[in-house]
Amino acid sequence: MAAQSTPRIWSLTWPIMIEMMLQFMLGTADTLMVSRISDDAVAVVGISNMFFNAVIILFTLVTSGAGILIAQKLGGGKPDEARQIGIMSVSITVILGIIISVLLIYGTSLFTTALHVPDNLKDLSHTYMSIVGGGMVITALNLSMSTAVRNTGNTRSPMYIALGMNILHVVLNYAFIFGAFGLPELGLMGVGISTVISRTAAFFFQQHLFRHAFGAPVLVREFGRFHAKLLKEVLKIGWPISVNGASWTFSQVVIFSIIASMGEQPLAARTYMNTMESFAFTFGWSLALAAQIQIAHLYGAKKLRQAYYSAYRALGFGVIVVLANTAVLLLFRTSIISTFTKDPWIIDMAVSLLWLNLALQPGKMLNMALGQSLGAVGDSRTVMTYSLPSMWIIAVGVSYVLAIPMHWGLYGIYIGMISDEYLRGALCYFRWRKHRKKLLFAAAFREDVKLSGRSNGNDAVPL
Known part of the structure; x- marks a missing residue:
């Protein structure tokens, strides 16, 4: 077929x-x-x-x-x-x-x-x-x-x-x-x-x-x-993704509870920021999901070189777009925030936090693009192994220490979140680089075999 x-x-x-x-x-x-x-x-x-x-x-x-x-x-x-x-x-x-x-x-x-x-x-x-x-x-x-x-x-x-x-x-x-x-x-x-x-x-x-x-x-x-064999394959890839998603959801709940303990104004400011940030990263997340589908197709078709470089193309384009979206938010920051609230403290805080999004959004894109790419080739367990400690130690732990004991407030929360995104993104990057030799070497080998006329078209490359 x-x-x-x-x-x-x-x-x-x-x-x-x-x-x-x-x-x-x-x-x-x-x-x-x-x-x-x-x-x-x-x-x-x-x-x-x-x-x-x-x-x-x-x-x-x-x-x-x-x-x-x-x-x-x-x-x-x-x-x-x-x-x-x-x-x-x-x-x-x-x-x-x-x-x-x-x-x-x-x-x-x-x-x-x-x-x-x-x-x-x-x-x-x-x-x-x-x-x-x-x-x-x-x-x-x-x-x-x-x-x-x-x-x-x-x-x-x-x-x-x-x-x-x-x-x-x-x-x-x-x-x-x-x-x-x-x-x-x-x-x-x-x-x-x-x-x-x-x-x-x-x-x-x-x-x-x-x-x-x-x-x-x-x-x-x-x-x-x-079909037991196929079900085993599904669960092998699916359970780490599920655990990773559950961990992220609950870590965000904990972060919101930390912000809630700081008072109504910080909670309102973070809620409004969450809405605006959704505009910034929605395209990036869509691109990451699309890249996962494309890379999985390429990997299944043994088009390994294309699969490897598709992740970087998605990452590069995604970073440009999320930065452009953040720039639009910054350009019209006061007008946008004023539609949500008239509270001057919340408006000033939200404007300040928008500038931090210039650092946050590329980190999110790095994490999303390469994390989804690793999942596409069946390496979701590694993503989970990297992500769980970072989410709870950095995103939750560092955010709490900076926000509450050190009194940095929402700035501390954002520093914790930015640090978590870049740490997870960097770990995913180095993991994807580890697949480079396997994917590109295997691709070159398949091309040599085809040229020599010895390929049967079913050379699998396990990762």
């Missing part, structure tokens, strides 16, 4: 970027509408979504590894194995999704207590978490199917589905919050119902897309088949 042609980096990047930007903008609109209910409702949505994001990381144990292997298998001309991996990832994540949905429907009181939700918010939290959490099985299905489709090189279709889902969610939010279009005014309960309905609508499109992503339509009976 001939290898699938390698998708171009830009054709992969722009749909991912648009999808992320739309989710970011529509998520902001969602928050603004919920604020019309009450500040308590916003707090409940914020706490609940933080928890749901942590839960979703569990699904990446399977979906992330499956996505990389699907790209590798298609690049290597093994569509049947790619198909089997995609089907297995959906089957396993739906089982996990059912278990989590049941737990969240009947066990919300345990989770709200664990999250230290204030007593006056517990009833509201129970309502929202049980509705949205009860639909977590739909979230699992959407995530596994969209990841599989995206790694076949089709990043446009998941983008269109995400666009439609988010628009429907905002429209239904408006309807249920304000009682529009003849629907009842349900408040936060309506927001939860809106979330489940929009995700369910997206599922019907996702399943159609998934069924036809691997040639012949996927049949229902295929979901009961498990």
